[in-house]
Amino acid sequence: MSLPLVTERLLLRWPIESDFTDLSTLWTDPRVAQFMDDYGPRDEPGVRQWLDTHLGGGGQDPSHLQLILTRRTDSAVVGWLGLGTSQDPLADWNFGYAVHPSHRANGYATEALKAALTYCHTSLSINTIWGECHQANKASAHVMTSAGMQETTPTPTSRRFLYPPTPDPRSGSRTHTESWITVKNSAQPQPKSTNGPTPGGFPLVAWRHPLRR
Ligand SMILES: CC(C)(COP(=O)(O)OP(=O)(O)OC[C@H]1O[C@@H](n2cnc3c(N)ncnc32)[C@H](O)[C@@H]1OP(=O)(O)O)[C@@H](O)C(=O)NCCC(=O)NCCS
Numbered sequence: 001m002s003l004p005l006v007t008e009r010l011l012l013r014w015p016i017e018s019d020f021t022d023l024s025t026l027w028t029d030p031r032v033a034q035f036m037d038d039y040g041p042r043d044e045p046g047v048r049q050w051l052d053t054h055l056g057g058g059g060q061d062p063s064h065l066q067l068i069l070t071r072r073t074d075s076a077v078v079g080w081l082g083l084g085t086s087q088d089p090l091a092d093w094n095f096g097y098a099v100h101p102s103h104r105a106n107g108y109a110t111e112a113l114k115a116a117l118t119y120c121h122t123s124l125s126i127n128t129i130w131g132e133c134h135q136a137n138k139a140s141a142h143v144m145t146s147a148g149m150q151e152t153t154p155t156p157t158s159r160r161f162l163y164p165p166t167p168d169p170r171s172g173s174r175t176h177t178e179s180w181i182t183v184k185n186s187a188q189p190q191p192k193s194t195n196g197p198t199p200g201g202f203p204l205v206a207w208r209h210p211l212r213r
Contacts, residue, residue, distance in 0.1 A: 001123045005067070007115045010108060012067040012081065015054045019068055022077035022100075023047050031101045035137045039096060065120070069099070069112050078103040081112050083120060083129070090152075091128035091162060093120060097143075104139070113147040117163045132160040 004013035015023070024047045026032055027040055041047045054066045064084030070077050079099035086094040095116070099109050120126040131149065133140035134157065141159050145151065150165035 001119050003065075003119075005115045005119055006072070007111045009072055010078070010111055010115075011070045011072050011075075012112055012115060013070065014056070015051055015066055015068050017051070017055060019077055020047065020051055023051065023068075023080065026077070026080060026098060026100050029101060032098045035134050035140065036096070036098065040098075062124075065116070067112070067116060069108060071103075071108075076103075078106075078108050079112070081109075081116055083116060086130065088130070090160070091130035093126050093129045095129065095131050097140075109140075109143045110146045113143060117147060117149070121164060129163045130160060131163075132158045134158055 004011050024044050041050045067081045069079040081097040083095040144161040149161035149163045
């Protein structure tokens with residue numbers, strides 16, 4: 001498997017110059033910003049900066065992926081999915097994503113996330129990936145579950161999900177995920193990339209999940 005990723009209905013590729021208008025429409029929509037906290041560009045200059053950082057980014061910085069979700073039938077840009085090195089020991093990488101409101105509830109986020117998780121795990125050898133969402137973000141929680149992630153211990157404000165679900169038959173009374181987290185947290189810290197543009201994709205802000213500061 002290699003980039004671009006091709007799913008049943010989508011093509012997932014690095015950003016290109018002609019994405020500017022569509023990404024501006026996406027990122028400046030308050031319905032996208034609603035659950036993103038302070039992550040991501042919020043105006044056209046911010047989108048310009050984001051795009052300049054990632055144009056032609058494929059293969060140059062192994063610490064992250066910025067995927068533009070395009071519909072195969074007409075090349076329409078329907079959303080964005082960014083994955084990169086996690087600053088939290090919960091897993092090696094984490095991610096954020098957004099689908100434009102006019103394209104929601106078509107299963108696009110689920111389809112894209114499923115393909116990207118598989119790609120990162122099998123082709124990039126990223127062992128573990130986590131995601132989280134606001135407690136109220138039922139759509140995002142549903143996407144992560146549908147994409148094959150396993151829900152784990154929440155924080156007071158967010159729900160968290162792991163990939164792969166990694167069942168451990170020796171976990172005794174603990175859930176498989178709790179057992180797995182214990183193992184993961186006691187492991188040596190993973191090396192973090194310090195090269196190139198900030199992995200998360202938004203310049204000057206180190207990669208972290210939208211809900212992580
Ligand atoms: C989260 C988001 C990316 C989902 O995109 P999408 O393409 O609509 O997602 P999908 O269509 O793949 O799946 C959404 C699922 O949630 C369900 N859903 C949507 N709103 C829901 C709600 N309020 N309660 C319960 N389920 C809901 C849909 O019915 C769908 O389920 P289904 O696949 O069983 O039909 C999109 O809503 C979005 O961009 N939100 C704003 C940004 C954001 O929250 N990003 C994630 C930050 S953690």
